Amino acid sequence: MSRLAPLEPPYAPEIREQFDRIMRGAPPLMLFRVMAGHARAWEKFRGGSLLDRGPLSLREREIVIDRTCALNACEYEWGVHVAAFAQAAHLTEEQVRATVLDDAGAACWSAAEQALIAAVDALHQRATLDDAEFKALAAHCDEDGILEIIQLCGFYRTVSYLANTLKLPLEPTAARFPERVK
Incomplete structure (x- = not known):
């Protein structure tokens, strides 16, 4: 409730x-x-909300959103996005799991996606990117893309605050967080 x-x-x-x-x-x-x-x-x-089409591909956008929500333990929004967009974004089951369970260096990601996830992780942990992280991201994204990534991280952190604090019940059709394989 x-x-x-x-x-x-x-x-x-x-x-x-x-x-x-x-x-x-x-x-x-x-x-x-x-x-x-x-x-x-x-x-x-x-x-x-950045619900419009921006400078990122759907895949890049969803990786940023899914990772941000996972880092904030927001199963509600993560699950909504995975159910609605993972297939269209061509995210494999392994990649969906990795947004929750793996580090940025997971082998299922391309080099560009690893840089993207590392940037999301850094923004979550320190609210900034160091010079090396910024350079790695800039090797794959233009300035508009970098700004979009920062804004998406901030917005979906806010969404996570809302969903978690309001204790929103999980949507019936949404995905659920994967369990760590033992």
């Missing part, structure tokens, strides 16, 4: 339109229903 009550249908026409635009006609996620019940928070959330 969420700590804050979600909106229940029927939704106001403006909210219904926003949900339909974001969810493409699917039922709105619990996170969206909770946020939409608070006009200012919902406006800020939608304004900073």
Whole structure:
């Protein structure tokens, strides 16, 4: 049970339109229903959500989001993204597991993806990149891509704070964190 009550249908026409635009006609996620019940928070959330197509490929974007959510122990958002986008992003089962269980050097990633994951890890741990990490990332991303990565990490850390603190119940169709193989 969420700590804050979600909106229940029927939704106001403006909210219904926003949900339909974001969810493409699917039922709105619990996170969206909770946020939409608070006009200012919902406006800020939608304004900073980076839901548009940006300078990163879908695959790069999802690696950043999945890793950020995993590092923040946010099974809710990680699971939503894996269920919705992993296949379209051509993430293998091994790679999906690696976003949660492996370090940036896992063999399942290309050199560019290893640099991307190392950057996400550094941003999570220290809120910055050292010169070597920045150089490694810049070898694979242009300036717009680097800025997008930083913003995605920050936004999905906030999403993780929201989902974890509000104790959002896991979406029924979302993936679940993998268990470490013993």
